[in-house]
Amino acid sequence: MPQLTPLGVTALAVLAEGDMHPYEMYQLMLARKEDRVVRLSPGSLYRAVERFAADGLIAEVGVEREGNRPERTVYSITPAGRAALRESIAEMLGRHVNEFPEFPVAIGEAHNLPAGEVVRLLGERVASIRETIGFIDASLAGIAARGVATAHVLNVHYTRALLAAEADWLDSTISQLGTGELAWPGPSN
Amino acid sequence: MPQLTPLGVTALAVLAEGDMHPYEMYQLMLARKEDRVVRLSPGSLYRAVERFAADGLIAEVGVEREGNRPERTVYSITPAGRAALRESIAEMLGRHVNEFPEFPVAIGEAHNLPAGEVVRLLGERVASIRETIGFIDASLAGIAARGVATAHVLNVHYTRALLAAEADWLDSTISQLGTGELAWPGPSN
DNA sequence: GGCGTACTATTCCGGGCGGAATAGAGGTTG
DNA sequence: CAACCTCTATTCCGCCCGGAATAGTACGCC
Numbered sequence: 040m041p042q043l044t045p046l047g048v049t050a051l052a053v054l055a056e057g058d059m060h061p062y063e064m065y066q067l068m069l070a071r072k073e074d075r076v077v078r079l080s081p082g083s084l085y086r087a088v089e090r091f092a093a094d095g096l097i098a099e100v101g102v103e104r105e106g107n108r109p110e111r112t113v114y115s116i117t118p119a120g121r122a123a124l125r126e127s128i129a130e131m132l133g134r135h136v137n138e139f140p141e142f143p144v145a146i147g148e149a150h151n152l153p154a155g156e157v158v159r160l161l162g163e164r165v166a167s168i169r170e171t172i173g174f175i176d177a178s179l180a181g182i183a184a185r186g187v188a189t190a191h192v193l194n195v196h197y198t199r200a201l202l203a204a205e206a207d208w209l210d211s212t213i214s215q216l217g218t219g220e221l222a223w224p225g226p227s228n
Numbered sequence: 229m230p231q232l233t234p235l236g237v238t239a240l241a242v243l244a245e246g247d248m249h250p251y252e253m254y255q256l257m258l259a260r261k262e263d264r265v266v267r268l269s270p271g272s273l274y275r276a277v278e279r280f281a282a283d284g285l286i287a288e289v290g291v292e293r294e295g296n297r298p299e300r301t302v303y304s305i306t307p308a309g310r311a312a313l314r315e316s317i318a319e320m321l322g323r324h325v326n327e328f329p330e331f332p333v334a335i336g337e338a339h340n341l342p343a344g345e346v347v348r349l350l351g352e353r354v355a356s357i358r359e360t361i362g363f364i365d366a367s368l369a370g371i372a373a374r375g376v377a378t379a380h381v382l383n384v385h386y387t388r389a390l391l392a393a394e395a396d397w398l399d400s401t402i403s404q405l406g407t408g409e410l411a412w413p414g415p416s417n
Numbered sequence: 418g419g420c421g422t423a424c425t426a427t428t429c430c431g432g433g434c435g436g437a438a439t440a441g442a443g444g445t446t447g
Numbered sequence: 448c449a450a451c452c453t454c455t456a457t458t459c460c461g462c463c464c465g466g467a468a469t470a471g472t473a474c475g476c477c
Contacts, residue, residue: 044433045333052337062456076332080435085457090433111456125341131334132341133349135356140327143265143383144234145320148241150379152317160322167324190339190413194332197397204393208386224379233463251426269465274427279463300426
């Protein structure tokens with residue numbers, strides 16, 4: 040049983056709520072703003088659904104047609120699918136794996152740039168992060184006002200916490216670069 | 229000029245230090261443990277080098293051969309390559325882009341599991357993160373003992389800071405799940 | 418001294434991903 | 448009422464990635 044991809048997990052999870060055709064899954068995921076959490080494109084989704092069917096995680100339960108529109112193949116999650124879903128979620132929750140984010144690469148090669156430019160760029164970065172945090176806070180306020188439980192938006196809280204930590208680290212590093220406390224080995228111009 | 233991939237940045241950066249053939253780049257990157265920071269596989273590296281040559285970022289400067297060994301094509305970075313390198317580093321430093329980590333997906337679908345199992349899994353996760361932090365601290369202590377400047381291992385400090393923030397968030401969330409302060413909407417068994 | 422293993426150096430290939438293309442249906446605007 | 452845009456629903460294509468394969472050489476070991 041191969042580990043599901045992130046898109047696979049969210050796709051199977053919506054199918055776990057009821058039988059659907061792929062385009063309906065796509066629309067539902069868009070309506071729930073899942074595209075902020077996973078890379079969501081129609082091509083990838085349809086291919087993922089194909090794989091699920093081939094692996095027995097879902098089963099075709101009918102083909103609808105309205106007028107001359109394209110056929111809609113409706114799928115249903117199987118018990119094997121539910122098991123694979125729970126297993127993959129457990130795996131992603133419990134094990135921390137390196138996902139090789141870009142920023143460490145950039146900061147690791149930042150000595151190719153002069154200190155002044157690095158400071159300026161890090162300032163831009165922290166500003167864009169703080170802006171994102173602002174959007175998140177506004178969104179969370181709206182969610183709280185509608186009485187949605189925190190447990191349903193835990194991922195948003197998680198993301199906010201990590202963004203705040205990154206912003207704090209950047210602030211402290213920028214300040215150390217400014218005072219010269221952190222000597223820069225790169226070019227001076 | 230297309231944005232370089234993370235592997236592209238590190239590869240061009242080593243070429244910026246001197247002319248080399250791809251395998252030598254590979255060995256140098258391994259010796260420097262770059263494989264902890266970028267996904268590093270021979271196949272990807274050779275293809276990246278091909279693309280660089282096609283885009284004029286590097287130029288072939290000779291073909292060596294020792295005995296009956298395979299030919300080694302030596303490359304040299306071009307001025308366009310240096311410009312692309314600096315530009316890509318600046319881009320990665322200054323702009324924060326969503327890279328869609330897995331964990332938010334998992335926590336967003338965690339309601340498919342019972343609260344008890346989620347608590348157990350989050351506990352495993354925080355333990356493995358704290359273990360990683362331990363390794364990082366040991367490694368940083370060794371580095372400091374050898375008199376290496378902090379600026380050369382900024383990426384390690386960054387990674388440590390974000391891991392610590394994640395561990396703290398997990399601890400707090402686990403405790404709120406334990407006390408019932410954070411109600412769980414999932415299955416009870 | 419022959420055998421196996423590790424290193425050198427590169428190529429190959431399958432698969433997934435994501436953006437673009439397709440094509441008909443319905444709604445909207447001048 | 449014609450032209451155009453948007454929505455529905457899916458397929459297609461090209462690129463890139465990463466793991467495996469290849470093939471020759473050096474080295475250690477019994």
